[in-house]
Structures are given as structure tokens and as C-alpha cells.
Amino acid sequence: MKRKVIIIGGGISGMTAGIYLQKAGFDTVILEKNAVPGGECTGWKREGFVIDNCFHWLTGTKEGSDLNELWKEIGMLGGDVDIYHKDEFYSYTSDGKTVTFWRDLERTKAELLELAPEDRENIEAFIENVRKVESMTVPVEKPFDKMGLKDYVKMGASMKDIPAVQKAYKGMSIDDLANTFKNPVIRRALCLMIPPKSPAFSFIASYATITAGNGDIPLGGSLAASLRIASKYESLGGKLVKNAPVKEILIEGDIAKGAVLENGETIEGDYVIAATDAGHIFTKLLPESYMPKSLGREFKSGNYSVFSGFHAAFAVDGEHRFGQESEFFDAEEMMVAGTKVNIFGIKCYDYDRSFAPEGKSVIQVQIVQSENDYEYWRSLRDSSPEEYNKKKHELADEIRERIEKSFPEVAGKLRLLDTWTPATYQRYCNAYNGAYMAFVADKNVKSVRTKGTVKRLKNVFLAGQWLMGQGGLPVAAAMGRFAAWRIADKEKVSL
Ligand SMILES: Cc1cc2nc3c(=O)[nH]c(=O)nc-3n(C[C@H](O)[C@H](O)[C@H](O)COP(=O)(O)OP(=O)(O)OC[C@H]3O[C@@H](n4cnc5c(N)ncnc54)[C@H](O)[C@@H]3O)c2cc1C
Structure with a gap:
């Protein structure tokens, strides 16, 4: 009988694990909390515009590397996917x-x-x-x-x-x-x-x-890429269950029996891969005592930081290139949560004409936010959703004014499409402190690698970007493949 693997989290890492395990003859199920797979690698539509939330560059777009092959095998690249050459x-x-x-x-x-x-x-x-x-x-x-x-x-x-x-x-x-x-x-x-x-x-x-030339962008955007990967997984016989938040991993002795959903249902399996945010795994899905030492060093030492963003997306009446794709400019200082900002970056998405109706553009401004800023956004949202929304809109207005001052040709042509904050990443992906990348090393602390196994639990494996500092899509995919590799190796099957 086929061995069954339960994968918690339908982000890039979980789906990569699922694809390789399906190919190797396993029976897998991905349990994803959201209605859409992809996790942080996502996008959404507002008023006919696509807001792309991930791709700034995808490492591995150049032909000839193992990573490029991986992207093709999972459907991120290859086939009829066109690439924007930055x-x-x-x-x-x-x-x-x-x-x-x-x-x-x-x-x-x-x-x-x-x-x-x-x-x-x-x-x-x-x-x-x-x-x-x-x-x-x-x-x-x-x-x-x-x-x-x-x-x-x-x-x-x-x-x-x-x-x-x-x-x-x-x-x-x-x-x-x-x-x-x-x-x-x-x-x-x-x-x-x-x-x-x-x-x-x-x-x-x-x-x-x-x-x-190894960090270009697949056209169609982050959400389209995630949906391609999900359909590759399903075409191999994988079962992707959406709207299925997992409450905990069910453990008996040193064996995981399966996963318990928030609705109380238990899904049993021979192996479990936890492919969510690592902070979430070891506070919610498993007791903290199972956390590998290397991760513990990052989470508990206080020496490692994470970052996130306050984002505002605007529709622009007219195709305005803002000079280049990612352009930074000086403007009057403003505060975004606790962070002072006087240099602003615009990412202009004109390179992908499928993102905006004809004759229009979509742009985004992202302000880097720290863990303290996350606390600000989280408590504002939790204490008063109205105040939270009001604040987001006020900040977006201040940003719009600065863009219009620096680029007078777009004055009166910008319309706010959406704003989101570190608290959004926490809500949507259970992201630790709202982070969308893993821990950032600095000159005093080294980037940490975590093995992906869990001491005392023989059939649970870890995946996800948090296993290797600073995270990102290649790390997420590699860690998904490594989790699949470990299970295949245990079963004496090759990937
Ligand atoms: C604004 C932004 C820009 C970025 N730019 C780039 C870039 O240019 N290049 C790059 O390489 N990377 C970039 N990244 C980072 C990249 O998106 C992430 O590294 C990658 O998507 C992480 O994948 P993952 O599978 O490890 O984790 P996640 O995407 O977090 O996936 C985990 C999945 O688990 C699900 N989940 C969580 N808890 C549960 C639960 N209890 N039960 C069931 N499911 C659960 C989540 O919903 C999610 O789908 C960017 C990210 C953002 C947000």
C-alpha cells in the first residue's frame, strides 16, 4: 500500500514537497488554511488591477542550474511561462x-x-x-x-x-x-x-x-505561479484541501499519527511535513519543547531580527514608467508606525501588461517595518479595526502626496487600490511577527541552517523558508524538496 504523507501548509515549500512525493509514488494531502494556495507568494485583484505581492526577483530563472530545473519540474517556470528580463x-x-x-x-x-x-x-x-x-x-x-x-x-x-x-x-x-x-x-x-x-x-x-541574468520575473505574477504549481501537484494525483487550518499535529509517543483540523476532524497519515511558518509550528502545531536547537537560538536569543512591510498599491491613470521598475526617491520625512521614512521606493508593474487595464498602470510602495512596528499594527488592529483602517488610509494618502510632489506628471492620476501591513501577514499566513522572510543575519550573528528533522519524532519533517536564513522562494522550494527527499530516503525510494 502507498505510504500517506500529510503536508501542513500549501505555500511554495509544501507544494514542492507534495509534487516530488507524488512523483515518487507517495499518496499525499496538503492541508492549507486559506482558500487559495501559495502563502506569501500570492497576489489579488482590486477593481480590475492585479496586486502582486511577491516577485521582485526569482533566483534561478537562468537555464542550466539545478534550481532552474526544480522550478520547471514544479511548474514555476517552463512550458508557456514568459519571463520579464529585468x-x-x-x-x-x-x-x-x-x-x-x-x-x-x-x-x-x-x-x-x-x-x-x-x-x-x-x-x-x-x-x-x-x-x-x-x-x-x-x-x-x-x-x-x-x-x-x-x-x-x-x-x-x-x-x-x-x-x-x-x-x-x-x-x-x-x-x-x-x-x-x-x-x-x-x-x-x-x-x-x-x-x-x-x-x-x-x-x-x-x-x-x-x-x-538569473533573477528575472515570470510573467503573470506570483499568484499565477502559485496556481500553476498547485495544478501541477493536483495533476500528479495530490489532494489539495483548502480552507483547512490545522490545529495541531497528533502525537502518540514518538510517532505522529496525523493532523487535527480546527474543525475537529483528524486526518491520519504515515508521515507529516510541517511546511508553515516555524514560529507557528512550535507554538501551535507542536509543543515548543520539540523546537530544534538551531531554531530555538534564533527565536529565543533576541539576537535575530525579522522584517516586514507596510504596503500601498495605487492605480495610475496612464502608463507611467516612473523611470524604472524599482525606483527610490527622497521626499519629506514621515512616520510609518515607529519607523521614520524619508526615502520611498516605487515598484512599477508596467512590465506585466496583464496587471492593469489598457492605458493604465499599477504601482506599489513598500515601507520596511520592524518587529516593533508589527506590535503597533497588531495591537491597533486587535483593539480597533476602524482605527487600523483609518491609519492605513491616512498613511497611504501621505505617501500619495509625496509621489505626486516628486512626479508632478501623475498628480491627480493616482487612486488607492489597497493597503496592507505586517498584521496582514500574521493573519493570512500565521507569520511570526508579520515577517515574510526568515531571520536576517547581521554582522554579529550568523545565518542559521536547521536540518528539517524533529528530535524524538521519527516521522515528522520540517519544510519552509525558516529553515535557512534569510528565506525566500529558492529556500522555501529547496526545503520542501529536502523534506520529500528524507521521506523517500526512509522508504528507500529515490526522488
Ligand atoms: C512582499 C513580499 C515580497 C517578496 N519578494 C520576494 C522575492 O522577490 N523573491 C523571493 O525569493 N522571495 C520573496 N518573498 C518571500 C517569499 O514569498 C517567501 O519566501 C515564500 O513564499 C515562503 O514560502 P513558504 O512555503 O516557506 O511559506 P509560506 O508562504 O508562509 O507558506 C506557508 C503556508 O502555510 C499555511 N498555513 C499556515 N498555518 C497553517 C495551519 N495552521 N494550517 C494549514 N495551513 C497553514 C499558510 O497559509 C501558507 O499558505 C517575498 C514575500 C513578500 C510577502
Whole structure:
């Protein structure tokens, strides 16, 4: 008889696990709390516009890597999915001076040198290091603790220049990297896309993904991608149960018997994969005492932080490109919860014409929010939903005014479509402190990897982005595949 696997959570990680297990001959069921699969990788419609909530870049869009193969196997890429090739990572304009991190590194270099000849040496080293990191790959074949010498040799060969670059930025945050430049616009520009306390190497690696042509965007958006993956899973015989929030994992001794839904129903199985937010797993689905030590270090030490966002999406009357796809500009300072903001980023979605009716555009502004901001939003929403809504709209109005001042050509043409906050991520995905990425390492604390097994529970495995710092779609998918790999390995089947 086929072995049955219960997967809790129909995000990218849970669905990836489900697809590989179905292919390997298991009988799987995904229990997803929401009416739509995809979790954080989602989007929604408002007044004929699509609001895309995830894709800024998808690592692994370039042909030839194991990650690219994985994306094709699960339906994220491949088939008739067209890809938008990003021209740039992002740009920042201040006082008429623009820094753009172009896909074309030579162009970035030339423009930076023209802007800041005083930083020549530093600019050249930065560009060279980005170039060296372009070969970086994400291993997705098998769990790291199961990799052998041969696997490491294969990985090492493709990434031979990378250790030297990691060493060059050891102990440095993005902030520190920025401060090595004399030019103030470059200094500020470096701190805008990735939280500035993150290791400097994470900026180099993210930008290198774009310059390598390995971080483009599948057209159709995040929700369409999640629905493609869900239908791939179902086409393989997987059972996706929506509106099925799980209350707890049912344990007898050192064995999980299945999952109990919030409505009291019990679904039994031979294995359980918990593919939700890790904080949720170990406060709700399993007793906290089962939390692996590595995760415990992140959750309990107080040294690891997470971030989230306050978002406002606007319809624009007319197709206005705002210069580039992701453009940052200076504007009058304002407070968003407890965070002061004086640089604002607009993401313009004109690259995907399916997101807006003809002759119109949709844009989003996202303000990074900390854990303290999460507390603010959560308590405001819980104490007074009316005040919460009012505050969101007031802030969106303030943001709209700043956009209109900086881009007078759109004055009177912006209409608010929606706003959402860290409390939204908590409500929708049970996200710890409203975070939509995993813990952020900084120069003082290392990024942590968690194995995906649960001590004392032989048939429960973990998946999801929280198993490897800083999370993101490739990590979510890899961890889903690794959970499937461990079960297949136990049953002596190959994936
Ligand atoms: C604004 C934004 C921008 C982003 N940009 C990028 C980007 O450009 N590139 C990138 O790589 N990543 C990006 N990410 C991150 C990416 O979306 C996540 O890393 C990824 O989607 C996480 O997948 P997951 O499956 O690990 O977790 P989740 O998406 O959280 O999936 C967990 C699933 O479990 C479900 N669930 C929770 N509790 C229960 C329960 N009790 N019972 C049943 N189901 C439950 C949830 O509803 C959810 O569907 C972005 C995210 C956001 C929000």
C-alpha cells in the first residue's frame, strides 16, 4: 500500500514537497488554511488591477542550474511561462543624481565612476566582486547533511571564486559597505533594497543574481505561479484541501499519527511535513519543547531580527514608467508606525501588461517595518479595526502626496487600490511577527541552517523558508524538496 504523507501548509515549500512525493509514488494531502494556495507568494485583484505581492526577483530563472530545473519540474517556470528580463536591480535618485544598479555591470561601473570619480578604487573592487559571485548556485538536490564529498566538489567547482569574496566582506554589514564610499548618493543607494544591517555579502550576492541574468520575473505574477504549481501537484494525483487550518499535529509517543483540523476532524497519515511558518509550528502545531536547537537560538536569543512591510498599491491613470521598475526617491520625512521614512521606493508593474487595464498602470510602495512596528499594527488592529483602517488610509494618502510632489506628471492620476501591513501577514499566513522572510543575519550573528528533522519524532519533517536564513522562494522550494527527499530516503525510494 502507498505510504500517506500529510503536508501542513500549501505555500511554495509544501507544494514542492507534495509534487516530488507524488512523483515518487507517495499518496499525499496538503492541508492549507486559506482558500487559495501559495502563502506569501500570492497576489489579488482590486477593481480590475492585479496586486502582486511577491516577485521582485526569482533566483534561478537562468537555464542550466539545478534550481532552474526544480522550478520547471514544479511548474514555476517552463512550458508557456514568459519571463520579464529585468534591466536593473533598482535605482535611486537624489538631488538630480541617479545611481542605478543595472543588469549590465559595465554600465553600472561607468555611471558610478562618472558620478563619483573619488570612489574609483572602491567602485572597481565592488564591480569585480559582484562579477565573481555571478556563478553562485543554490544546491537543491539533497539535504546539506546528506551531501557527500562528490556533491561538495561539484558545488565548489562552480563557485570557486566565491569564498574569497565572502572573506573580503567578512564582518561587514551593508551599512558598513556603504560607508566605505565617499559619495553620499552611492552610500544611501546601497542601503535601500536589502535591510542595511544584513551582511554586505548578501547585497553582492543579490545584485550578482540580477547581473548574471538569473533573477528575472515570470510573467503573470506570483499568484499565477502559485496556481500553476498547485495544478501541477493536483495533476500528479495530490489532494489539495483548502480552507483547512490545522490545529495541531497528533502525537502518540514518538510517532505522529496525523493532523487535527480546527474543525475537529483528524486526518491520519504515515508521515507529516510541517511546511508553515516555524514560529507557528512550535507554538501551535507542536509543543515548543520539540523546537530544534538551531531554531530555538534564533527565536529565543533576541539576537535575530525579522522584517516586514507596510504596503500601498495605487492605480495610475496612464502608463507611467516612473523611470524604472524599482525606483527610490527622497521626499519629506514621515512616520510609518515607529519607523521614520524619508526615502520611498516605487515598484512599477508596467512590465506585466496583464496587471492593469489598457492605458493604465499599477504601482506599489513598500515601507520596511520592524518587529516593533508589527506590535503597533497588531495591537491597533486587535483593539480597533476602524482605527487600523483609518491609519492605513491616512498613511497611504501621505505617501500619495509625496509621489505626486516628486512626479508632478501623475498628480491627480493616482487612486488607492489597497493597503496592507505586517498584521496582514500574521493573519493570512500565521507569520511570526508579520515577517515574510526568515531571520536576517547581521554582522554579529550568523545565518542559521536547521536540518528539517524533529528530535524524538521519527516521522515528522520540517519544510519552509525558516529553515535557512534569510528565506525566500529558492529556500522555501529547496526545503520542501529536502523534506520529500528524507521521506523517500526512509522508504528507500529515490526522488
Ligand atoms: C512582499 C513580499 C515580497 C517578496 N519578494 C520576494 C522575492 O522577490 N523573491 C523571493 O525569493 N522571495 C520573496 N518573498 C518571500 C517569499 O514569498 C517567501 O519566501 C515564500 O513564499 C515562503 O514560502 P513558504 O512555503 O516557506 O511559506 P509560506 O508562504 O508562509 O507558506 C506557508 C503556508 O502555510 C499555511 N498555513 C499556515 N498555518 C497553517 C495551519 N495552521 N494550517 C494549514 N495551513 C497553514 C499558510 O497559509 C501558507 O499558505 C517575498 C514575500 C513578500 C510577502
